[in-house]
Amino acid sequence: MTQAANNYGQVLYERKVPKEMVADAEALFLEVPQLKEALVSPVVKKSEKNRVIDRVFPAELRNFLKVLCGHQDMDLIEDVFEAYHAYACEQEGxxxxxxxxxxxxxxxxxxxxxxxxxxxxxxxxxxxxxxxxxxxxxxxxxxxxxxxxxxxxxxxxxxxxxxxxxx
Structure with a gap:
């Protein structure tokens, strides 16, 4: 896991997004691999990616996911979720x-x-x-x-x- 994924995971936790929303987003990326493909693709315009994020994800996650797309780090999303869970467990004992x-x-x-x-x-x-x-x-x-x-x-x-x- 990269340092970037760890940093994103920590930021996601500190944004206090409800765990259920994070779990739902994680499940969605697993169940619909085309979603990640579209958000990672350099062919898809940033405005289209933002529109997909706005339609699919709850408001609490949208800005975070848009930042990932903007920095071209959406390919790290699985590691980000893993880092989120690890950091959450660490913080919660x-x-x-x-x-x-x-x-x-x-x-x-x-x-x-x-x-x-x-x-x-x-x-x-x-x-x-x-x-x-x-x-x-x-x-x-x-x-x-x-x-x-x-x-x-x-x-x-x-x-x-x-x-x-x-x-």
């Missing part, structure tokens, strides 16, 4: 983590995972994103920032392979 799983955990398992993460990282809350990953074979992997904790069958097989290779 929470932790953002991703749980990769084969079989979706039930509510009790999720609660225990969150408690373990809160204790390990000394945070008051955990924002846990769930991602299904059949390639794990079983178990799960938790990623928090640059730290990955692997309790998957695939990960255990790799560990076993490394141990056997050292002998």
């Amino acid at each position: 929470s932790l953002r983590a991703t749980l990769y799983y084969v079989t979706e955990p039930d509510a009790e398992q999720l609660k225990k995972i969150k408690q373990m993460l809160m204790k390990k990282y000394q945070k008051q809350d955990v924002e846990l994103r769930l991602v299904k990953d059949s390639s794990l074979g079983g178990g799960f992997v938790i990623r928090t920032g640059d730290v990955e904790t692997d309790w998957s069958i695939k990960g255990r097989m790799k560990q076993l392979e490394q141990i056997l290779m050292r002998r």
Whole structure:
């Protein structure tokens, strides 16, 4: 992630745009990739980009997105959203983590995972994103920032392979 994306993410957070609006905008960019393509394209006039932004996004986000377009940084939008979430978690004393799983955990398992993460990282809350990953074979992997904790069958097989290779 670039410093520019981090700066934009921080600015977006400090503008106090409601989290739901940011989440909706993020979802929109994921669901409609043509939107980003149009806003990134040098062929599309700035006035047309501004008109699209005015039609599609709530007032709280419009100026921010217009600045991104004006500085030709709209290609960073995914990283900007990621930086926004990271900065928000940092400011609010929470932790953002991703749980990769084969079989979706039930509510009790999720609660225990969150408690373990809160204790390990000394945070008051955990924002846990769930991602299904059949390639794990079983178990799960938790990623928090640059730290990955692997309790998957695939990960255990790799560990076993490394141990056997050292002998």
